[in-house]
Every structure is written in C-alpha cells, then in structure tokens.
Amino acid sequence: MMHTPKNWDLKKLLDVCKNKHNSSYETGWREFISRYRRPLYGHVLYSCRAWRVARLNRQFSATVDDIMAEVFQLLMQSIGGFRAVDKPQMFQSWLAIIAYRATGRYMQRFYMREMIDGDMYELPEIKSQWDPLYRQTLYEYVVDILRSANAGLKGNRERDIHLFMLSVWSDFSLKMLQRHPAFPELDSPYAAKSAIKRIRQELRKIKL
C-alpha cells in the first residue's frame, strides 16, 4: 500500500517532487497538486482580495489562475528548500508563504506595468485600502526597478524618480510638480513632464 502515491507521507512526496530524475516525478507532482491545490487556491484567493484585485479592470478568476501557475513554478524551484519534512503543519504554513509571495510578486509586476503605461488612475484610491506592508513593499519594488532601469542616467536621476513616484503613486499633477519647493528648476512648463517621460521611456525597455 505504501507504494501508492496517495499513501506517501510528506517526506516521500517531497523527495519525489524535488528530483526531476526520479521515475515517479510526474506522478509525484500529480499527487502534490491533488493534495495541495485547494489550500493554495484559498491562500491566493485571500491574497488577491487583500490586493483589491476585484477593483482592477480584469477578470478576477483569470488573475487567480495566472497566479496559481506562478505558485507552482515557484514551488518547483523551491520545494527542495523545505527541511521540516516531518512536520506537515509547518509545511502548510510554508505553502501559504509561497502563495502570498507569488501573489505579491505578480501584483508588483502588474502595478508596475500599469504605472509605466500611466493607466492606473485608481491607484491612489486602491492602495489606500491595502495593508501598509503591501504599500511599502510595492513602493520599494518600484523604486528598485526605477533605479536599475535608469542606472545610466546620472545627475537628476533621484529627483526624477521622486517626481515619478509623486505622479503615479501620489497622483500629483504636472502643475503641482512644477511647484515643488525643493526643485525650483522645474518651474518651466516642460521640465517635470520631460523628467517623467524620460523615466517611462527607460522603464519600457526593461522586461518585468
């Protein structure tokens, strides 16, 4: 009976799933999906609600399905890293962390793309409903991407990143940016506009 995948204990299941050369590899993953798809789906669903996915102009279920695909990709890469194979309860918690992390990464890329395209008019309102930790992690992610995407731009780069964040994150208009008291050089009508345009052009070159 112990040879039936349904009867495998966690250690056996993970041993099979982390080794691509194991003859039962595919069987192991089928069993894994059969056991854990439902709780993972629940975690992703919960996380999507926390990210206010329903407010976006896209299908909620399609977003959840996309993220589930990424959850399994992430699991295939990281399942060998789970050590407490004799503690199934701890494994459940670890799965939840993987699901939240995959959802977070997906949403960060999603919102980043929206910011690049400049279509995220509702962002200031949506983000006000997020957990403060979500706001902070997305902000830091965006700044990191902006810095790496604009690594070649010296001089005013940090100022331009700040202006971009005021524009897309805090919904400042160009007129407001022109009157930023710390940067009187933005006084000309096109200075703030071209700074933001420059950042967007650099961002469009990178693959998220």
Add this chain to the structure above:
Amino acid sequence: MTIIINNNASSTLSLGQALAYLRAEKTLGRPFEKISDEDKSFLGALRKKRKTSNDPKYFTQLLEQVYASSKEPTNNIDELYIQFFLELFLTDSDDRDCMRLAMKLNDHFDRFEYFSDVLRDFLNKYDSLMDENYVS
C-alpha cells in the same frame, strides 16, 4: 491625512494647510482674519517656531539633520521637521541642493508618504486661498 501639532490639537488645519496660510500671508502681505481662534493660535505657534537665519547654509544644515535623523515623522510633528518645512515652504531660494532629499524620500517609504501629504495639503490650500483672496 490631517496632521495636528500636539499643543494645537483643537485646530483642524494640517501642517501643510497651515504652511499654506503662512505662505499666502507672505504673498498677499496681510494676515488672514476670518479663521477660527484655534487656527490663529496654530499659525501663531508656527510663526514663533520659525527661526529666521541669514546664513545661506541654514537650509542645508536643516537638510543634513533631516538626513541624519533616524526618527520617522509621525502625526506628532517633530521640531526638526517643522523647522525644515517652514524653511522649505516659506523661504524662496534658487540655490538649494535637494538631490539627497529626493534620495532619502526614495529610500524611505514612510517619509515619502508624509512628505507628499504635507506638500499636497500645502499646494491645494495655497491655491484655494489665493483664488479666494487675490485681488488684482
């Protein structure tokens, strides 16, 4: 977000809005009379706090202190931040190097949020005061 200084808790003006009043007073050359006693008291407290300095490096010194401060701004506004904002919003200068300020705000989400709230309140209130009171 409404930011209220502790000892002026009865005023409903945020720091950015109060700074807008002070800036508009400077532009118009007269104080605002039709505001509540609590708001007048708040503006008076801010005026008293403002340290005028002829030292051209005063703003830079304040900036250095803000950079060095590990204290996150909170709703109970720190003295240093009040001095910094008073100088930033009320003193005109074309000779400020604020690139490190931008870097600091990019590095610290909480400070960015706080700064953008104060700046937004300031700009919106200043515009509305000027629309209401400017006589050509």
